[in-house]
Amino acid sequence: MATATTTAQVSEAEILPEQQTLWSDAWRRLKRNRLALVATIYLVFLIVVALVALVYTPYRMSAVGIAPTYAPPSAAHWFGADSIGRDVLSRLMVGAQVSLIVGVGTQLLVIAVGVPIGLLAGYYRGWLDSVLTFIINVFYGIPDLLVAMIMVFLLGPSLTNIIVAIVVTRWMDMARLMRGQTMSLREREFIEAARASGAKPARILFGHIFPNALGPIIVQATFGVPAAILFEAFLSFLGVGVQPPTPSWGSMASDGISALEYAPHIVLVPSIALSLTLLAFNFLGDGLRDALDPRQKR
Amino acid sequence: MATPILQVRDLRTQFMTDGGIVTAVDGVSFDLHQGESLGIVGESGSGKSVTALSLLRLVPDPGRVVGGKVLFKNQDLLQLTDDEIREVRGRDISMIFQDPQSSLNPVLRTGFQIDEAMLAHGRPKAEAHARTVDLLKQVRIPAAESRVKDFPHQLSGGMRQRAMIAMGLSNAPQILIADEPTTALDVTVQAQILELLGDLNRELGAAVIMITHNMGVVAGLCTRVIVMYAGQIVEQGTVEQIFANPQHPYTWSLLRSMPRVDAVRHERLRSIEGIAPDLLHPPAGCRFHPRCPFRIEKCYTDEPVLEEHGPDNLAACWVTMDRARKEMGADDLVDIRPGAGSGVHKGQVK
Amino acid sequence: MFTRGTLIYVSQRLVLIVFTVLAVSSIVFLGIHRLPGDALFSEHLHGDAYQNLLHHYGLDQPLQTQYWNYVVGVVTRGDLGESLVNRGLKITPIVTRELGVSVTVGLFALVFTVGLGMVLGVFAAVRQNTWVDYLLTTTSVIGYSMPNFVIASLLILVFGIWLQNLTQGAFFYQLGTWTGGIDQLWLPAFALGFPYASIVARLTRASMLEVIRQDYIRTARAKGLRETVIMVRHALRNALIPVITILGPLVMGIITGGVVIENIFGIPGLGKEFAQSILNRDYAIVIGVFTMYAALVGLANLIVDLTYVVIDPRIRY
Numbered sequence: 025m026a027t028a029t030t031t032a033q034v035s036e037a038e039i040l041p042e043q044q045t046l047w048s049d050a051w052r053r054l055k056r057n058r059l060a061l062v063a064t065i066y067l068v069f070l071i072v073v074a075l076v077a078l079v080y081t082p083y084r085m086s087a088v089g090i091a092p093t094y095a096p097p098s099a100a101h102w103f104g105a106d107s108i109g110r111d112v113l114s115r116l117m118v119g120a121q122v123s124l125i126v127g128v129g130t131q132l133l134v135i136a137v138g139v140p141i142g143l144l145a146g147y148y149r150g151w152l153d154s155v156l157t158f159i160i161n162v163f164y165g166i167p168d169l170l171v172a173m174i175m176v177f178l179l180g181p182s183l184t185n186i187i188v189a190i191v192v193t194r195w196m197d198m199a200r201l202m203r204g205q206t207m208s209l210r211e212r213e214f215i216e217a218a219r220a221s222g223a224k225p226a227r228i229l230f231g232h233i234f235p236n237a238l239g240p241i242i243v244q245a246t247f248g249v250p251a252a253i254l255f256e257a258f259l260s261f262l263g264v265g266v267q268p269p270t271p272s273w274g275s276m277a278s279d280g281i282s283a284l285e286y287a288p289h290i291v292l293v294p295s296i297a298l299s300l301t302l303l304a305f306n307f308l309g310d311g312l313r314d315a316l317d318p319r320q321k322r
Numbered sequence: 323m324a325t326p327i328l329q330v331r332d333l334r335t336q337f338m339t340d341g342g343i344v345t346a347v348d349g350v351s352f353d354l355h356q357g358e359s360l361g362i363v364g365e366s367g368s369g370k371s372v373t374a375l376s377l378l379r380l381v382p383d384p385g386r387v388v389g390g391k392v393l394f395k396n397q398d399l400l401q402l403t404d405d406e407i408r409e410v411r412g413r414d415i416s417m418i419f420q421d422p423q424s425s426l427n428p429v430l431r432t433g434f435q436i437d438e439a440m441l442a443h444g445r446p447k448a449e450a451h452a453r454t455v456d457l458l459k460q461v462r463i464p465a466a467e468s469r470v471k472d473f474p475h476q477l478s479g480g481m482r483q484r485a486m487i488a489m490g491l492s493n494a495p496q497i498l499i500a501d502e503p504t505t506a507l508d509v510t511v512q513a514q515i516l517e518l519l520g521d522l523n524r525e526l527g528a529a530v531i532m533i534t535h536n537m538g539v540v541a542g543l544c545t546r547v548i549v550m551y552a553g554q555i556v557e558q559g560t561v562e563q564i565f566a567n568p569q570h571p572y573t574w575s576l577l578r579s580m581p582r583v584d585a586v587r588h589e590r591l592r593s594i595e596g597i598a599p600d601l602l603h604p605p606a607g608c609r610f611h612p613r614c615p616f617r618i619e620k621c622y623t624d625e626p627v628l629e630e631h632g633p634d635n636l637a638a639c640w641v642t643m644d645r646a647r648k649e650m651g652a653d654d655l656v657d658i659r660p661g662a663g664s665g666v667h668k669g670q671v672k
Numbered sequence: 673m674f675t676r677g678t679l680i681y682v683s684q685r686l687v688l689i690v691f692t693v694l695a696v697s698s699i700v701f702l703g704i705h706r707l708p709g710d711a712l713f714s715e716h717l718h719g720d721a722y723q724n725l726l727h728h729y730g731l732d733q734p735l736q737t738q739y740w741n742y743v744v745g746v747v748t749r750g751d752l753g754e755s756l757v758n759r760g761l762k763i764t765p766i767v768t769r770e771l772g773v774s775v776t777v778g779l780f781a782l783v784f785t786v787g788l789g790m791v792l793g794v795f796a797a798v799r800q801n802t803w804v805d806y807l808l809t810t811t812s813v814i815g816y817s818m819p820n821f822v823i824a825s826l827l828i829l830v831f832g833i834w835l836q837n838l839t840q841g842a843f844f845y846q847l848g849t850w851t852g853g854i855d856q857l858w859l860p861a862f863a864l865g866f867p868y869a870s871i872v873a874r875l876t877r878a879s880m881l882e883v884i885r886q887d888y889i890r891t892a893r894a895k896g897l898r899e900t901v902i903m904v905r906h907a908l909r910n911a912l913i914p915v916i917t918i919l920g921p922l923v924m925g926i927i928t929g930g931v932v933i934e935n936i937f938g939i940p941g942l943g944k945e946f947a948q949s950i951l952n953r954d955y956a957i958v959i960g961v962f963t964m965y966a967a968l969v970g971l972a973n974l975i976v977d978l979t980y981v982v983i984d985p986r987i988r989y
Contacts, residue, residue: 169928412896
């Protein structure tokens with residue numbers, strides 16, 4: 025028994041320094057990536073805006089008629105007003121909250137669902153893997169947006185339901201990634217060592233394999249955030265997303281389409297905000313991937 | 323002797339790598355005569371393959387032929403336009419490569435890939451197609467008529483290399499360059515392919531340049547041999563001369579590392595000690611000196627040039643094996659570690 | 673290329689598609705009918721009129737009978753029922769017509785996506801590390817970060833409004849009056865395909881860069897082939913193999929993205945009908961359209977799998 029404990033300790037002691045250098049190396053590489061850095065600054069700014077919007081917006085985001093309808097951008101209303109005279113900037117700020125909550129909330133849930141499934145499939149293989157892989161493939165075969173629309177339609181359009189609908193149609197990438205990671209990690213020496221020292225499967229899965237796959241998980245989640253934000257924007261654009269008066273960038277753009285000719289700012293402002301946010305997350309994801317896995321070059 | 327069909331003069335090819343410039347081929351000169359079979363031998367990294375690729379300007383990025391001449395029928399291949407060199411490739415000079423698995427395009431039918439070599443040089447489609455079947459028969463592929471429709475993955479390794487040879491022969495070239503054509507194949511298949519190449523060389527009269535690291539291949543196929551080390555030619559001569567009386571210690575050790583049927587039972591097979599030099603920072607003096615059993619002080623500082631050491635033999639060595647035999651007891655040497663055979667400069671090693 | 677095995681494979685997949693379609697429509701059918709109230713609920717009808725209507729749609733029968741009648745209708749007559757909002761309107765003919773429209777737009781977008789993506793990708797690869805390459809790489813990152821409705825809005829703004837004003841109506845993109853002509857197809861197809869074209873371009877570039885270092889490209893050069901022949905016949909064919917692996921997600925993206933695009937451009941396809949009937953709470957049409965979509969997705973994926981065989985002779989079913 026004493027020897028077994030020693031082996032486990034040794035194996036952990038071997039992991040830790042390696043992990044530390046991995047993270048600090050990654051941080052160094054990320055700092056050198058200018059695009060990723062700019063993206064990070066933008067995203068921090070966006071988070072600050074979303075937080076500020078909790079306590080302060082220039083105008084009440086649902087206040088109707090505080091400006092002339094379709095008013096173009098001006099000093100009083102930086103981004104103009106919409107079709108019923110609401111302040112676009114205020115709505116944009118609240119919309120940032122919606123986007124961030126959906127993006128981050130979805131990915132946290134996706135990790136909660138996808139990681140355990142991937143761990144199980146990759147670690148136990150055999151029939152369990154076959155079943156889980158089959159389920160994953162079935163979900164890949166469904167048209168995600170349509171199913172999400174029906175789900176929101178059936179469950180009712182609340183923010184929570186939207187997040188649930190996105191998770192249900194988009195958890196597979198994470199599970200597949202985790203399955204692959206687990207399959208390769210379980211053959212590594214330190215996992216063998218942990219197994220030989222009698223560690224329970226749960227401890228091996230969450231104590232050893234999961235931490236070692238954290239890099240790819242973070243990268244995958246970072247790419248998942250813009251995908252989820254986009255998804256919500258689609259739902260809201262089609263009218264089955266966040267319900268009025270809560271603004272979402274998607275529904276704001278959708279509202280403005282009919283007035284595109286004489287008040288293009290109503291569409292353009294949320295569209296640009298959305299595009300910039302997606303771009304920033306994609307750049308950050310690219311940067312993180314290059315930083316965390318220097319071997320895998322594009 | 324008649325004018326050589328190919329004259330290579332002071333060929334230099336460099337690779338611009340992140341670490342600096344690597345001169346993979348460094349001043350190589352040789353002649354190739356009509357119908358002759360020339361072997362170019364050396365370890366991997368000796369520059370023999372890059373030499374072959376340089377002749378047809380097929381060196382991959384970041385490599386470039388930076389100097390020298392390749393005279394074929396009185397024209398310098400290195401000076402031709404892209405369109406002109408394309409006309410030479412595959413028609414006058416063709417090439418077959420090491421790994422037939424990766425050298426054939428996996429998504430195109432084998433027969434088409436051979437047709438294509440002829441279509442590229444203006445042969446009509448029907449004629450090319452008929453000739454492909456003939457060629458496949460000539461390289462002894464059974465059921466050639468049906469094999470043309472196969473994709474490369476449906477053929478065995480040996481058959482793929484035969485198809486590559488058929489492709490190389492399709493325009494009846496004057497020179498066929500074979501770059502390690504048997505390395506990736508089974509031993510029995512190797513022998514068949516070599517036999518085939520020998521027969522074709524004799525029957526068709528095409529000159530063959532055989533690039534290999536295997537002295538045995540040279541012995542079976544070639545009339546003349548060039549030995550390359552670290553981008554330079556260190557020795558050249560006839561096969562008989564090179565095998566019977568090698569002058570360069572590198573050639574000598576290559577031959578000693580060859581398994582022999584007639585070897586005395588307890589004689590161990592000796593590999594060459596040390597590793598091939600880093601071409602980013604080649605050693606000063608003779609490039610072989612760090613691994614040479616017979617090095618003398620001069621070898622550390624002065625670069626030897628190719629000099630005649632007998633009828634039709636050139637070697638670039640300050641010592642030469644004649645002297646090493648006489649003065650350093652090379653024939654009795656069991657230990658061939660660097661500097662081992664030296665009796666000349668004991669105590670003077672830097 | 674296609675063998676007996678392929679035929680068997682295709683028939684198996686077709687059977688699977690039929691079952692998937694049935695399963696999907698059943699789930700939606702049962703899901704929707706568990707909802708409180710129904711489509712007629714909103715019409716504030718009472719008494720006999722309401723009962724008559726319930727009877728007309730068979731909604732007064734137990735759920736399992738309703739379901740059975742529905743399945744029998746779908747399987748034997750291809751009958752998806754009747755609209756709950758527009759009384760007497762049969763769903764099947766409408767949805768079939770709309771499917772045609774959606775497929776036209778989708779195919780156009782797909783051809784555009786793959787075509788443009790590949791051309792840009794090859795171009796960037798051949799001109800690696802030049803300004804062309806950097807420009808294309810950057811554009812493609814921006815491209816896949818732009819939602820299709822943003823691209824659509826910009827296109828309408830530029831081609832439908834600004835250029836129209838600029839040219840006094842000589843260059844005019846007409847919205848809403850669908851005839852299905854090419855002049856009405858290309859903007860939606862561009863908006864729908866551009867994000868995916870960016871992805872295809874990135875992938876083609878990476879895969880071309882990988883392929884042009886392969887030995888068989890050297891063989892092709894040694895044969896004396898022309899550079900364009902080498903690139904198109906020898907490199908591109910192989911570079912396509914990794915690209916077609918995203919064809920599945922890509923087709924799916926075009927099908928779902930079409931829902932958004934059809935709504936912006938007012939194209940009378942399945943997607944517009946789907947969003948509209950969800951907002952109208954016309955359950956019958958929602959189920960019908962979704963069934964059509966399930967069939968479309970199944971068939972599209974089958975076709976994608978068959979293109980693998982065409983592109984890569986090493987794949988057999």
